[in-house]
Amino acid sequence: MLLCPVIGKLQHKRVVLASSSPRRQEILSNAGLRFEVVPSRFKEQLHKAAFATPHAYAVETAKQKALEVASRMHQKDLRAPDVVIGADTIVAVGGLILEKPVDKQDAYRMLLRLSGKEHSVFTGVTIVHCRSKDGQLDTEVSEFYEETTVKFSELSEELLWEYIDSGEPMDKAGGYGIQALGGMLVEYVRGDFLNVVGFPLNRFCKELARLYRAPGAPGAPRRVQRDSIPAVHTFEELGDADAEGSGSGPAPANAGREAGGVRPRAPRTREADLNGVTDSQPPLLAGLLELMYGFKASKVLLTACKLNVFDVLKDRGPLTAADVARKIDASVGGTEHLLDICAALGLLDKSDRGYSNTETASLHLASDSEQSLHGLAAYHDGPVWGAFTQLGRAVREGAAWTPEPLPQAPHERSTEETLQFMRASHGLSKLTAQHVATAFDLSPFTSACHLGGCTGALAHKLVQEYPRLQVTVFDLPEVVKLAGDFQTDAQPSERVHFVPGDLSSDSLPPADLYVLCSLLHDWPEDRLHGLLSRVSGSCKPGAGLLLAELAPAEEEAAGGAARRPPGLRTLGTGRRPRGPGRYQRLLQRLGFQDVQAARAGGLLHVVLGTRAAP
Numbered sequence: 072m073l074l075c076p077v078i079g080k081l082q083h084k085r086v087v088l089a090s091s092s093p094r095r096q097e098i099l100s101n102a103g104l105r106f107e108v109v110p111s112r113f114k115e116q117l118h119k120a121a122f123a124t125p126h127a128y129a130v131e132t133a134k135q136k137a138l139e140v141a142s143r144m145h146q147k148d149l150r151a152p153d154v155v156i157g158a159d160t161i162v163a164v165g166g167l168i169l170e171k172p173v174d175k176q177d178a179y180r181m182l183l184r185l186s187g188k189e190h191s192v193f194t195g196v197t198i199v200h201c202r203s204k205d206g207q208l209d210t211e212v213s214e215f216y217e218e219t220t221v222k223f224s225e226l227s228e229e230l231l232w233e234y235i236d237s238g239e240p241m242d243k244a245g246g247y248g249i250q251a252l253g254g255m256l257v258e259y260v261r262g263d264f265l266n267v268v269g270f271p272l273n274r275f276c277k278e279l280a281r282l283y284r285a286p287g288a289p290g291a292p293r294r295v296q297r298d299s300i301p302a303v304h305t306f307e308e309l310g311d312a313d314a315e316g317s318g319s320g321p322a323p324a325n326a327g328r329e330a331g332g333v334r335p336r337a338p339r340t341r342e343a344d345l346n347g348v349t350d351s352q353p354p355l356l357a358g359l360l361e362l363m364y365g366f367k368a369s370k371v372l373l374t375a376c377k378l379n380v381f382d383v384l385k386d387r388g389p390l391t392a393a394d395v396a397r398k399i400d401a402s403v404g405g406t407e408h409l410l411d412i413c414a415a416l417g418l419l420d421k422s423d424r425g426y427s428n429t430e431t432a433s434l435h436l437a438s439d440s441e442q443s444l445h446g447l448a449a450y451h452d453g454p455v456w457g458a459f460t461q462l463g464r465a466v467r468e469g470a471a472w473t474p475e476p477l478p479q480a481p482h483e484r485s486t487e488e489t490l491q492f493m494r495a496s497h498g499l500s501k502l503t504a505q506h507v508a509t510a511f512d513l514s515p516f517t518s519a520c521h522l523g524g525c526t527g528a529l530a531h532k533l534v535q536e537y538p539r540l541q542v543t544v545f546d547l548p549e550v551v552k553l554a555g556d557f558q559t560d561a562q563p564s565e566r567v568h569f570v571p572g573d574l575s576s577d578s579l580p581p582a583d584l585y586v587l588c589s590l591l592h593d594w595p596e597d598r599l600h601g602l603l604s605r606v607s608g609s610c611k612p613g614a615g616l617l618l619a620e621l622a623p624a625e626e627e628a629a630g631g632a633a634r635r636p637p638g639l640r641t642l643g644t645g646r647r648p649r650g651p652g653r654y655q656r657l658l659q660r661l662g663f664q665d666v667q668a669a670r671a672g673g674l675l676h677v678v679l680g681t682r683a684a685p
């Protein structure tokens with residue numbers, strides 16, 4: 072029996088579930104839906120840190136799963152299915168996203184993290200309507216997510232391991248199955264139970280009802296245009312893109328928007344190309360053009376930050392260009408043009424009532440938000456931009472230059488330049504500190520030394536996470552002198568101490584854990600070896616070394632970078648970024664044992680080794 076007003080809408084369509092999850096298959100077939108199952112081959116490895124919220128990550132992953140299947144079936148069958156459904160379930164706790172555990176230890180870490188606490192389960196769902204037109208796949212995407220709160224009891228070690236040994240956690244988000252043995256761990260659930268199991272049936276039915284209202288009514292599925300911030304070709308195109316985006320056909324109130332994050336819009340791009348269905352442009356040529364045009368988008372973003380556009384729009388309703396112009400003390404025409412480009416880049420929302428921040432802009436581009444990257448923007452708009460405008464001259468004259476000019480020449484900096492560098496580093500550290508501090512269980516260590524620890528953002532997170540830990544921040548005297556300007560907490564911890572010194576020449580403060588974070592990625596091999604040998608020499612047997620470094624983009628890690636320009640974050644090293652395996656081998660060669668690697672959010676990977684007795 073099926074309830075015709077909802078599931079019946081799909082009765083005469085070829086429906087495909089792009090999921091291998093037996094739970095999703097069961098939930099949907101119990102609801103009377105007839106469908107084929109084609110598991111997606113999309114790798115669930117999007118950069119989590121690139122998403123403003125956990126649900127934005129789940130929605131994007133669900134979308135990519137569904138689009139991959141739609142595209143593959145279209146190519147293979149020369150006939151696309153009518154509807155493809157994709158879903159992704161994740162657990163979010165304390166700023167972390169948990170997916171399926173990779174092994175028993177991982178399951179243990181996840182369950183320990185959930186023990187005695189509330190967490191959120193998000194399932195992102197995407198419904199892709201497909202049509203073949205002139206041999207091309209045309210897709211219309213609708214997406215949403217559902218959140219359920221789950222509270223776990225305190226779990227004893229014995230119960231944890233018995234549960235892990237049952238094998239149940241391994242294919243389940245967060246390492247538990249609420250519908251089976253895992254139900255015993257749960258104190259209460261607030262929200263849709265089936266959402267935790269893997270598919271929010273109730274919300275899905277509401278979405279179908281909304282989508283299949285009279286054709287042309289508001290809420291008809293929106294055409295998906297592009298899934299990243301568009302490349303800037305000309306400013307004029309960007310203005311057009313915005314006009315297209317806001318004027319052409321109704322977009323459902325929640326499509327794209329609910330995912331949080333930057334909402335994509337793109338100018339005059341062929342749909343099929345963007346969904347990866349056909350890729351008529353050689354990747355290198357597309358990459359080449361993006362490199363040529365990319366600086367325009369950077370400059371728009373950096374300028375809007377500098378003029379405090381995102382501060383003015385934060386926590387306010389939509390403002391007109393004239394309102395914004397008044398507040399930033401700029402011309403109305405110029406401001407309007409800048410705001411339009413920001414909207415076209417997906418940084419602002421534009422409506423009839425004016426402009427407002429996207430969630431991402433308020434979270435990362437306003438100067439006073441907890442996760443602000445305003446300092447990083449100012450650093451790139453100032454010294455980094457300055458260094459790059461002098462690049463040709465530096466190359467011709469043989470002057471030393473690097474893409475990150477300041478850390479390389481610390482003694483030549485003015486106080487303001489040092490502060491600018493510290494603000495940039497502080498923003499990034501605050502964003503990644505939680506992930507770095509919790510990637511491994513560091514509770515056996517009682518003293519740590521963060522080498523190049525700058526403002527102490529990571530040190531403060533470490534002492535918050537580990538109540539027995541004392542942390543020394545070791546950095547250049549001029550940095551230590553200014554570190555007091557950067558309060559990371561209302562109550563600075565007495566367990567964080569600052570010691571001035573130079574990493575490459577002074578003896579390192581004693582500690583049983585040394586930490587290096589986001590420091591080594593653009594160092595040449597000899598300098599890297601030199602520092603790691605010095606650190607290794609300071610480690611007593613049993614002491615640890617924790618390295619947290621930029622993770623190469625997935626395609627770079629997989630060796631695909633040869634076809635593309637190198638990742639921008641490691642620009643200037645002249646080689647592919649080092650993956651965790653490289654650091655693991657280095658530590659092993661230096662006499663560290665039990666060297667393990669883990670992901671720390673989407674931006675970093677972390678490697679931990681223990682110094683063996685000589």
Ligand SMILES: O=c1[nH]cc([C@@H]2O[C@H](COP(=O)(O)OP(=O)(O)OP(=O)(O)O)[C@@H](O)[C@H]2O)c(=O)[nH]1
Pocket residue numbers: 089090091092093094095110111115136158159160161171242243244247248249250253267268269
């Ligand atoms: O309480 C429960 N929580 C979660 C689950 C199951 O966990 C997985 C979540 O993983 P994902 O969303 O990535 O889906 P996959 O299984 O990998 O299938 P895809 O092919 O769609 O990627 C999901 O199976 C949930 O059902 C659970 O069973 N109980």
